[in-house]
Amino acid sequence: MSWSDTIDAMLDELRSGGARAQSYWAQQLAFAPVVVHALSLTMRDHLPSVADREAISAAVSLALAALGALPERPGVEPSLLAAMAQRQARALAWGRRRTLQRLLRRLGTGTPPDSGAGAARFLRPYPLLGWSPDSRLQG
Numbered sequence: 001m002s003w004s005d006t007i008d009a010m011l012d013e014l015r016s017g018g019a020r021a022q023s024y025w026a027q028q029l030a031f032a033p034v035v036v037h038a039l040s041l042t043m044r045d046h047l048p049s050v051a052d053r054e055a056i057s058a059a060v061s062l063a064l065a066a067l068g069a070l071p072e073r074p075g076v077e078p079s080l081l082a083a084m085a086q087r088q089a090r091a092l093a094w095g096r097r098r099t100l101q102r103l104l105r106r107l108g109t110g111t112p113p114d115s116g117a118g119a120a121r122f123l124r125p126y127p128l129l130g131w132s133p134d135s136r137l138q139g
Contacts (some may be wrong), residue, residue: 003038010039011026011048014055022055026062029100031091036063043106044053060100060107067097 010028013021029037039056047053067088 004042006035007039007042011052011055012033014059015052022062025059027064028061028084030063030066030096031087032099036096036103040103043103047106057104063102064097067091067100075096076122083102
């Protein structure tokens with residue numbers, strides 16, 4: 001299966017309008033090492049239809065939110081949270097937020113949350129990683 005087949009399958013699932021499909025592909029865009037790049041390359045070759053762009057934009061917006069949120073519910077296994085924090089840290093270190101914002105601009109269907117309240121929401125502390133917005137400025 002090629003990456004274009006994967007992107008075609010993603011679009012087919014997103015077209016279904018199912019919240020589960022949207023959530024799954026948002027996670028793939030946020031955390032999978034190459035899915036976001038395959039989508040970016042596909043977008044470089046040709047823009048999908050308006051309906052597909054809106055479906056992709058919704059998944060990209062969820063992916064951006066996923067990069068700024070770790071689950072905080074009772075009974076979560078600490079090792080799972082640590083693994084998720086490491087996965088999130090790698091995605092952020094690779095510039096995934098910037099890549100997703102460029103993708104939203106290319107789709108032309110949304111404004112990336114790069115200023116104002118959106119940015120403040122993404123600058124919350126990550127105690128599992130020992131990072132806080134203040135440490136970003138100091139180090």
